[in-house]
Amino acid sequence: MTSQRPTPTLQDVASRAGVSTATVSRAINFPDQVASTTRSKVNAAIAALGYSPNFGARAMAARRTNTIGAIIPTMENAIFARGLQAFQEELRSNGFTMLVASTAYQPTTEEEQIRSLVARGADALLLIGYHRDPAIYDFLDAQGVPVLLTWAFDPEAARPSVGFNNSAAMQAMAQKVIEMGHRRLALISAETAQNDRASGRRDGIKRAMTVASLNSDALCFVETKYGIDEGAAAFDEVMAQEPRPTAVFCGNDVLAVGALRRARERGIAVPGEVSIIGFDDIELAQVVYPALTTVHVPHREMGRKAGQALVKLLRDGVALEPIEVQTRPVFRGTLGPV
């Protein structure tokens, strides 16, 4: 852990470049304000010395680190991967770096990571969903760190988000399923208590049932953790109901793929005996057989627009505005008539 050579300082860079330390600082933090020949000399000195701008001093001087933190519930299963990749591409093409932390769906972990990223000088944060302790928002406001929410969209919410209406998205799918004659419905869901996306999807199915004059309390509802094996186990649970459901909604594609695998293992025909419906349209949905009927979320568009919004805020001072992206049901092999 000890340096093998002394760490080069701002003064070393200035001496080597033949300029003042103030000029080096300006070349690093406000390159536009420095003549290009000067900038070249400074950059050459930085490269030769292996100088790393002292982050703390730099953040204090410029109040800008060009780093944006993203905190997601999980890195497994690629649920957030595609949207985040597009978010990062947008940031990167505008000179920002993205650092990611993941919470394992634990609110206390998210809180630690928010504090850690703020302490490390993140210019802004991207967080998933609205639901969290108001004290966290107070903390971010006090620190002057802007936060953009995503993966959810509620026009009534105080905080701006770039996302989609989870409830309306699932309701549109449930309406189609009900129109195909399904009456006995089940939902394998992520835990809804701390997850406004999961509870929104559940509410969407219930609303579609109510609109179709079905008793929404009759929805067979099982909560589990996200995972393929968890989806398989929950499928056994919902299929143990008498009478069996004819359509099993899943809170996301990962659970649906687990349900589909279990149906194959048990010799239950999909969609002949039971239809299975996912949510997200991640790559998994198209490689299983039959391919999964699911709600398509425009992950790349959402990530790109979130990146654009934060770049405009940080670079041009354009305030964050709510942006809704559109989901749509995609019908593949796992949904059939009753």
Next chain:
Amino acid sequence: MTSQRPTPTLQDVASRAGVSTATVSRAINFPDQVASTTRSKVNAAIAALGYSPNFGARAMAARRTNTIGAIIPTMENAIFARGLQAFQEELRSNGFTMLVASTAYQPTTEEEQIRSLVARGADALLLIGYHRDPAIYDFLDAQGVPVLLTWAFDPEAARPSVGFNNSAAMQAMAQKVIEMGHRRLALISAETAQNDRASGRRDGIKRAMTVASLNSDALCFVETKYGIDEGAAAFDEVMAQEPRPTAVFCGNDVLAVGALRRARERGIAVPGEVSIIGFDDIELAQVVYPALTTVHVPHREMGRKAGQALVKLLRDGVALEPIEVQTRPVFRGTLGPV
């Protein structure tokens, strides 16, 4: 971007807790050296004020941020997800935070991210594979930032890694495939130029061919980017060979799943007409049908051991040592006799 309340300072915390600023600093950076009642008072003041330790000053004082950076080639497709999740769990249970950056397989992006994480005070870095510009290693040495490599293992290499021997892993699988009578072999690979894992896997197949007295130059070799669609397109390319290969190795499961999907689309029986073999054993491998024959990588074990090694280094000063984890071929539905 302006604070709505003034940001609380170290002095504010000290005043509120009724202690000196030096005591606050010690409570933050060396909690063991502070009486527990004092620590409680300081922590209560920090929480009440929403104080965020100034990272720069803290790093300079303590030379420790309890943050470890991990830089991976991609967040898509969950290739690195499971190992990273285990790595993070290990770190977190020891009080470290993990921040992740992804490079889209671009060496220049990796270099930027290394500099960025070092500038943000990362205590150590986890990097994938050995192959990178020696100047980067020189930079990290000069900065005194330890680096642990993973996803590869070469007992001859100067840098310690926690990983597996990509070449030997693929050779063991190729030997089994050749023993089943396959002679016309193809490989759909990631680009090997900047990727020592990909080139190692290719070399493993060639070595198995040589050992079996086959001409290793006859390996039908196609490079592509990682992706399901890319795997599908590359499958068309290798199947256009005359005579057709009877076994198609893929550099990872993502490519293999794309090849398998394309075979189904074209009505080519797997494994009846062609066997398809993956690498990694990510979740994707078990949800496709037929389930994928692949090389199992103990991702969770690897991530956990990498985390343990870095914790021991940073907490106890125990030097990093090379650690090899064992892969094994897993035989599922996509491999059959010729």
